[in-house]
Every structure is written in structure tokens, then in C-alpha cells.
Amino acid sequence: MNSDEREIRARHALAEELAVQAGKLALGYFRNRDDLVIETKSDPQDVVSIADRNVETLIRDGVTEAFGADGFLGEEYGLVEGSSGYTWVVDPIDGTSPFVHGMPNWCVSIAVLHGGQPVIGVIQVPCHDELYSGALGRGATLNGKALTLDGVKTIRNAVTGIGANHHVTPASVGRTVEDLLKTGGNFVRLGSGALMLAYVAAGRLVGYYEPYMHAWDCLGGYCLVREAGGWFLPFPVEGEGLTRGAPVLATGPGAIDDLRRIAGV
Incomplete structure (x- = not known):
């Protein structure tokens, strides 16, 4: 060691x-x-x-x-x-x-x-x-x-977490939800982004997307998702990036392409 x-x-x-x-x-x-x-x-x-x-x-x-x-x-x-x-x-x-x-x-x-x-x-x-x-x-x-996450779950046979707050417009959140539903998915919003990221790591959710989150909301969950075998969109942690918000996306292996397209990242 x-x-x-x-x-x-x-x-x-x-x-x-x-x-x-x-x-x-x-x-x-x-x-x-x-x-x-x-x-x-x-x-x-x-x-x-x-x-x-x-x-x-x-x-x-x-x-x-x-x-x-x-x-x-x-x-x-x-x-x-x-x-x-x-x-x-x-x-x-x-x-x-x-x-x-x-x-x-x-x-x-x-x-x-x-x-x-x-x-x-x-x-x-x-x-x-x-x-x-x-x-x-x-x-x-x-x-x-x-x-341990695998590729069996997708947005079509599992549930995706979606987050929203006053930093993003209702219209943009609506477009995300509409796109997810049109693609055959469904969603939940629990009120805690960190909790929903933990649920991604546990396979309870196939992914989580929020257009604007802070580092304290997402970095713990990001580590869990990576270590469970999932993927996440890197958060800007250098300089002032650590104290500012950024888009957050984390998914299991079977939802990466779909949720990256829906999130536009």
C-alpha cells in the first residue's frame, strides 16, 4: 500500500x-x-x-x-x-x-x-x-x-432521477422530461440530488440528471457511482469551479448514451 x-x-x-x-x-x-x-x-x-x-x-x-x-x-x-x-x-x-x-x-x-x-x-x-x-x-x-452496476437496466426498463431548482428555467426542465418520456423512460424527483445519486450507485435509479448543482450536492454520489461501475460527467473542481454550480449527470452502464443525449453533454 x-x-x-x-x-x-x-x-x-x-x-x-x-x-x-x-x-x-x-x-x-x-x-x-x-x-x-x-x-x-x-x-x-x-x-x-x-x-x-x-x-x-x-x-x-x-x-x-x-x-x-x-x-x-x-x-x-x-x-x-x-x-x-x-x-x-x-x-x-x-x-x-x-x-x-x-x-x-x-x-x-x-x-x-x-x-x-x-x-x-x-x-x-x-x-x-x-x-x-x-x-x-x-x-x-x-x-x-x-x-455493482451492469448494463441490463436502461431508461426504458428502469427509472431516471431528475432534479430542478431556481437556477434553471421551467421550460428547460420540461424539455428534458418530455424527451425522456418520448424515449420510453420515466422519472422521479425526491428533493435530494445526493440521495438520488446514491440510488444510482445502488441500481435503484438508472441515472440522475440535474442541469445545475453544487459540488457539495454531487461529489459524494459521484464517487459512489464510479466505484459501483457507473459513469459520471466530470465536475469542474479547479479554482472557482469548486464553489460554482455545473450540470450533473451520473448513470449506470446501460443508460449512458441515452442520458448524455437527453442532457446534451
């Missing part, structure tokens, strides 16, 4: 540990959500609560204690540069809208970047007691069981 492998393994173990801790903290807030003060961001559909902030702080503190030279990008508190070459990218509660409305479609997403790619991806789904976990060259698992 070389030094990079040892470094990745150490961070992978910590990412799993912190995801479980963060999930427990978030679940406590979820069960007492009537007491949460909910704030809106730039759009009425984009909400945040003290739960998001405190969960992110828990993860950030854990990373700082163990790997103080690592960078850290969180949805709530932004980017702190590091010097180690590793950067943690975290969404403390992806799917805050489902979270505050009492739906289980939310998760904690943790990724670690190194060498311009997500080398670790861990997604904890507290309401379903599911831990998705993967690391570069080590495969992906769901609660310890290996995830």
Missing part, C-alpha cells in the same frame, strides 16, 4: 464515522423539527435551519481535529483552503426542504477530493438507516454490501 492509499483509507474511515455521527444529530433535529426556526435563502424553496449549520460544524470540527491541513468546503459556511492536497466537500443535510416538511428523502453527504477527483464518497440516510460508502479503487457498498 502506497502513501496515497494509506491517506485515503484513513480519511475514508473518518468520513464513515463522521457521517454516522452527523446522521444521528440530524435525525434528532428531524424528530423535533416543529421546534426548528426555518430561514429562506435566495429562493423561497431554498431553506436552511440550525440543524444544517450544527451538523456541518460537527463534521468540520472532526476533520479539523484529525486532518488539520485538509481543506473543507461546506454548503453553509463555505470554503477553507488547505495545504495537504485533500479537500472535504460536505452537504450536512441535502434535501432540507423534505427534511423540514417531514419527508424522509434527505441525507448527509461527505466527499473528499484529491488530485482533482472525488476519492471518497459517503452518504448517510438516517431515516432509512443506510450508509453508502466508497473510496477510489475500493468499490462502493451499502451497509457493507458491495454495489
